[in-house]
Amino acid sequence: MNMNNNVCQDLTVLSCRPTGDPSLVNLVLSSPGWTCRPGQFVMLRPSGWGPELIWPRPFSVCDVSEDGLRILFQVVGRGTRRLAALAPGDTVAVWGPLGRWFRIDEDRPNLILAGGVGIAPFVMLARRDRTDNLSMLFGHRLGLEHYPYGEIAARIESEAMQQKTPADIADFEKVLAGRIEALAGKGQVLACGPEPMLKVVRKYCLQFGTDGQISLENRMSCGVGACLGCVAKTISGDFVQSCVHGPVFDVRDIELGA
């Protein structure tokens, strides 16, 4: 498998099924012939989309192998509703792998902080040979069985916390803060999840001086650095495209929107 063969190609849908809850969907496409690193993403646009939906949609690679390209996505709007209706045999234009990935620190503990569908990129990470320096804290809203949590927990030390109420969210934040503080000067966190969670992660990383990487989910139209729609603001005030300079950034390098 090629590491950098990021051309545009048409892949075939092998399966497209809700994980149990209709809002979370597992999409498996035919093998793209490349592999990638955890945190990298692809742009998808089904061949059947006419002019009514212009943009392709960006998704983290959940896993990729000779068996196929696996995407886990949440149904949140027009585009993802249409994607959820894909059927085996449909074709999808795919370009990738794109962007920067999570870099593992082999000498220190790496704590994964995943929120909801943000667990996706860590499925392929958990398949790596060495896992003794990885652990995961997972915050989720739906029942745990809807997420690929079990696959990850079978490989690395994992803990899950469900958030159904504001009190649950406050508890989760407390635990996050504690874990981030405990890693100060000793390890790093790798975070992917909804923006409110990323803001909390960033706040505590900066407060305790803990190293961290976060994956942004900015609105994106091209995925290749051209449209300048997905920019993130760096701490020096520059706008950089999150599709090529991210989506994974060092937590100290960028600001998060108010």
Place this chain on the structure above:
Amino acid sequence: MDQTVNLGSLTLANPIITASGTFGYGLEFMRYGDLSKLGALCLKGISLAPREGNPMPRIAETPCGMLNAIGLQNVGVEKFLKEKLPYIPAGATLIANLYAQTPEDFGELAAIFAGQDKISALEINISCPNVREGGVQFGQDPLMAAEVVGAVKKRAGAKPVIVKLSPNVTDVRVIARAAVDAGADMLSLINTLSGMAVDIRTRKSRLANVVGGLSGPAIKPVALRMVHQVAQAVNVPVIGMGGITCAEDVLEFILVGAHAVQVGTLNFMRPDNAFRLVEEVRALAESLGIGSWDEYRGTLKV
């Protein structure tokens, strides 16, 4: 069929040009196709000084289109010449897109690009709806448009000057004629239509800039009408654009009088689309028995 298009002193291998602001500096698309196979590339708008652009969110998807309010974020001319231009492969036909806030600065930029061998033509952006000063202000007033065009022509040397027109005017022919009278070698149109999208729950605009420019198939009928009007009103080559997504669309613009076309939003739908379109247009023209673009152009029966 020979796909060559003659735009006065500028000859293109085919009529497909990538629109400014949708194709970066070309470098972003090199892995998706051979840049030399395109008719030309209009590069991302460049100003004298770097511009950071507008706050986020800057883009919103709308039915059959999208809104953008990027605000002409760019690295500035100095950095462009040092860090971007040398890396664009020879063989690609490049059109620099110029943005400034005064006629003097437009002239200054023109003088800088006049000395760049790799740049084949200059396109003046007097139609950006997303910046406070300059931009569409110049494109909505025939006297100001003429002043900018004159300032650029004076210092552009032998480079052909294309003036990119805004659809956000009462009569596009008035500005078109003013630009041509001031020396424009070509016109390109249409830039985006001023528009909005709002969220009824958060009660906010979907763009931090509140308003933005609408592009994509939604604007194609408007673009086609304006290209048709302008092609009849002036005697310089017209480059048509607005919502082109397929070979049929390209031929529609040529039928109403365009010499060439630009494709923009199409590049976001799939990064190799412009390269594929070149081949699709060739195949369609041949299947229709078109002998040359000169023979087909402007032959709409009315």
